Amino acid sequence: MDKWLVGVDLGGTTIKIAFITFDGHIVEKWEIPTNKAEDGKNIVNDIADSISAKLDQLSEKREKLAAIGMGAPGFIDMKTGFIYHAVNIGWRNYALKDELEKATGLPVTIDNDANIAAIGEMWRGAGDGEGNLLMVTLGTGVGGGIIVNGHIMHGTNGMAGEIGHITSIPEGGAHCNCGKTGCIETIASATGIARIAKLKASAEKSSTLNKVLKDKGELKAKDVAEAAEKGDAAAIATLDEVAFHLGLVIANISNSINPGKIVIGGGVSKAGNILMSRLEKEFKRFALPRVAEGATLTVATLGNDAGIIGGAWLAKHNLSNTI
Amino acid sequence: MDKWLVGVDLGGTTIKIAFITFDGHIVEKWEIPTNKAEDGKNIVNDIADSISAKLDQLSEKREKLAAIGMGAPGFIDMKTGFIYHAVNIGWRNYALKDELEKATGLPVTIDNDANIAAIGEMWRGAGDGEGNLLMVTLGTGVGGGIIVNGHIMHGTNGMAGEIGHITSIPEGGAHCNCGKTGCIETIASATGIARIAKLKASAEKSSTLNKVLKDKGELKAKDVAEAAEKGDAAAIATLDEVAFHLGLVIANISNSINPGKIVIGGGVSKAGNILMSRLEKEFKRFALPRVAEGATLTVATLGNDAGIIGGAWLAKHNLSNTI
Numbered sequence: 319m320d321k322w323l324v325g326v327d328l329g330g331t332t333i334k335i336a337f338i339t340f341d342g343h344i345v346e347k348w349e350i351p352t353n354k355a356e357d358g359k360n361i362v363n364d365i366a367d368s369i370s371a372k373l374d375q376l377s378e379k380r381e382k383l384a385a386i387g388m389g390a391p392g393f394i395d396m397k398t399g400f401i402y403h404a405v406n407i408g409w410r411n412y413a414l415k416d417e418l419e420k421a422t423g424l425p426v427t428i429d430n431d432a433n434i435a436a437i438g439e440m441w442r443g444a445g446d447g448e449g450n451l452l453m454v455t456l457g458t459g460v461g462g463g464i465i466v467n468g469h470i471m472h473g474t475n476g477m478a479g480e481i482g483h484i485t486s487i488p489e490g491g492a493h494c495n496c497g498k499t500g501c502i503e504t505i506a507s508a509t510g511i512a513r514i515a516k517l518k519a520s521a522e523k524s525s526t527l528n529k530v531l532k533d534k535g536e537l538k539a540k541d542v543a544e545a546a547e548k549g550d551a552a553a554i555a556t557l558d559e560v561a562f563h564l565g566l567v568i569a570n571i572s573n574s575i576n577p578g579k580i581v582i583g584g585g586v587s588k589a590g591n592i593l594m595s596r597l598e599k600e601f602k603r604f605a606l607p608r609v610a611e612g613a614t615l616t617v618a619t620l621g622n623d624a625g626i627i628g629g630a631w632l633a634k635h636n637l638s639n640t641i
Numbered sequence: 642m643d644k645w646l647v648g649v650d651l652g653g654t655t656i657k658i659a660f661i662t663f664d665g666h667i668v669e670k671w672e673i674p675t676n677k678a679e680d681g682k683n684i685v686n687d688i689a690d691s692i693s694a695k696l697d698q699l700s701e702k703r704e705k706l707a708a709i710g711m712g713a714p715g716f717i718d719m720k721t722g723f724i725y726h727a728v729n730i731g732w733r734n735y736a737l738k739d740e741l742e743k744a745t746g747l748p749v750t751i752d753n754d755a756n757i758a759a760i761g762e763m764w765r766g767a768g769d770g771e772g773n774l775l776m777v778t779l780g781t782g783v784g785g786g787i788i789v790n791g792h793i794m795h796g797t798n799g800m801a802g803e804i805g806h807i808t809s810i811p812e813g814g815a816h817c818n819c820g821k822t823g824c825i826e827t828i829a830s831a832t833g834i835a836r837i838a839k840l841k842a843s844a845e846k847s848s849t850l851n852k853v854l855k856d857k858g859e860l861k862a863k864d865v866a867e868a869a870e871k872g873d874a875a876a877i878a879t880l881d882e883v884a885f886h887l888g889l890v891i892a893n894i895s896n897s898i899n900p901g902k903i904v905i906g907g908g909v910s911k912a913g914n915i916l917m918s919r920l921e922k923e924f925k926r927f928a929l930p931r932v933a934e935g936a937t938l939t940v941a942t943l944g945n946d947a948g949i950i951g952g953a954w955l956a957k958h959n960l961s962n963t964i
Contacts, residue, residue, distance in 0.1 A: 393931075448797070450796055450797045462897075464897065464898070466789055466794060471789060471898065472899070473773055473898055473899020473900065473901075473935070474771070474773045474899050474900060474901035474935045474936070475899065475901075475931060475934070475935040476899070477896075477899040477929065477931055477932050477935065478897065478898050478899040479897065480896055480897075480899070480929060480932070481896060481897055483896050483929045484893045484896045484897065485889060485892065485893060485927045488885075488889050488927070496929060497930075498927070498929075562811075566808060566811050567893075569808065570807045570808060570890075570893060570894075571893075571897050573800075573803055573804060573806050573807045574785075574787065574801065574802065574803075574804055574807065574894050574897060574898065575787070575794065575796055575801050575897065575898065576795070576796020576797050576798065576799070576800040576801040576803070577796065577797060578796075578797035578798075604808045604811070604821070606800065606803060606806050606819060606821075607820075608716075608798060608800055609800050609803070611798070612796070612797045612798040612800065613797070
C-alpha cells in the first residue's frame, strides 16, 4: 500500500501532525500551534488546512491519504469520537470525529492521548510488537495506557489506564489534583519528585540538593537525577522513595494484567538508569516471580513521536476493521 | 440449537460436570470424585465414562453434545490446553485438551478455574452480561479473573487475574504462601480473616470473639461475621481492617482496568452486607469518582455452578470461533 496515514496528536500548546506509511515510518512531520480562542472552534479547520498545505508542498494529491488517527486529551467516547470535555482545549460536547471527517473528507478515529502513545510504543517503539503492554508516562502528572492482545483497553467508561490515581500511601499521603490523597501521581510525577526532593534537601542542609534549592529557589526532577548521579545522599534518598512507591504500584498492576513489556515514558524517564535500576529492584520485590519473569521493564524510545505514530496505527487498524 | 454443551470444573476433591444449553441453562449436573491415584492418569477417562453413562441414563446419543469447556487448576497454556503443573492433581506436562478430545470425540477448550468462574458469573450470574468485569474469589486463598470486552484476560504468560498476590502492606505484612509478605491473600482470605480475628480477640478479652476462640480453640471467618452481626467490637474491627485493605486493592485494580461490575465470590462473600457495605465504602474512598460511578460492586450468584457454566461459555465461544 503506497498510501499514507495521518497521525494527529493534540496537546494544549501544539498539535503534532505526521504523514506515516502503513508500516509505521514517518514520511513528514510538523507542528502547528493549538488555537484555543473561542473554545477551540478553529482547531479542526487549522488541522485540515495544514494537511492540505503540506500535501501541496510535497506535490501530492488528497488521494495519497488513507485515513486519520488522532489523540486528544479529556473524556472521549472512543466509538463515536465525541469529546465530553477537554479542559485544556475548551471543547465541551464536541463531535470531533464528525467535524474532522467533514473538514478533511477522510475517515477519522479518535482516542485518548495517553492511549495512542502506548499503542505507538507497542507498534514502533520500546514495546517491540508485544501485544500485552503497560505504558507509564511520568510527566507533570502520571498517565498510562494498557494494551491487551494488541488492542487499547478502554474499560467500561473510558477510564482504563488512569494509573496515576492508584493509591500508594493509603493514609497520610500528599493531596492530589484529583481530590484524593497518596496517589502515585503525588510521588512519581515530575512535580511529586520535586516535592519530595525539597523535603529531603531541607532535612540535609549539607546536601548538593539543598545547595541547588538555595541557588535556584526551586528544584526540578532533573536536578534530583543530576545530584543523584554525583552521589548526593538527599537526591538518592528521593529516588529510593520514588522507586519504592512506583515499583510497588507497577508490580500490583502487573499482578493483575500480566504485561510482557512495561514501558516508562515522559520527561522523568530521562533520568535513565539511576531511576530504572531502582525501579526494577522494587518491581521484582513486589511482583509474583512468574509475573516478573514475563515482563521486561524498559524506557520509551519514541519520545514526542509516540502520539502521531500511535494515531497512524489507530487509523490503519480502523481501516482494516471496516474494509 | 438444540445440542448441549458440556461444562467441566476440575477441583482437588471433586469434578463437577454439567450438560448446558446454548443459552446457558443447566439441563443436568452431577459430580464425580477426583481420582488422584497414579498422578491423576485416570481422570480424563473417568470424565469421558461419566459423560457416556449420563447420556445413556438420559436416553440421549453422543450427537446431542457439541463441545466441552473445562476449568482446571494450575499453570495452563490456554491455546494448546497443555497443563504445565497442577500441584493438587498431580499432572505435570500433561496434554489435557488432546487427551480429553481423544477420550470423548468432542472438541475441548481448557482454561484456568478462576477464569471460567469469572466468565460464568459474567454470562449467567451477578455479572449480568457486563463485558468488563472483575471477579474476586475470597476462599482459602484469594483468586480472581478479569473479563475485558467479554473475553478472559490471560496476560503474557497466563498470570492475569492473579490478584491475591497484590501487595497491600508493603512493609511488615504477614507471610504469604507465595513467598512474599503483605499480599491481600494474607488479609482477605478465610485464613487471613481468621488470623486477624485471633489477634483482635486476644487483645479484647471480654469480646464475644475471644469467648468463641476459647470454646472452639479456633476461629473461622464465619464466626467473625456472626459476632459482627451481634455488634462485637473485636469482630467489627476485624471486618473494618479486611474491608480497608480489600477496598484499597479493588479500587487500585479498578483505577487500572475500569470494570463495569466487580463480583465478590467464594465462601467469605457469604458474610453478606456486614462485609459488603464496608467494602463499598472503602472502594469509593480509593477509586477515582468516575471509576467508582462506572462500577457496581456485587456478590456472586452462581455459587459452585460458576465453573461449569463458564466452561459451557468457553465451549460455545470456541465453536463460534472455529466454525
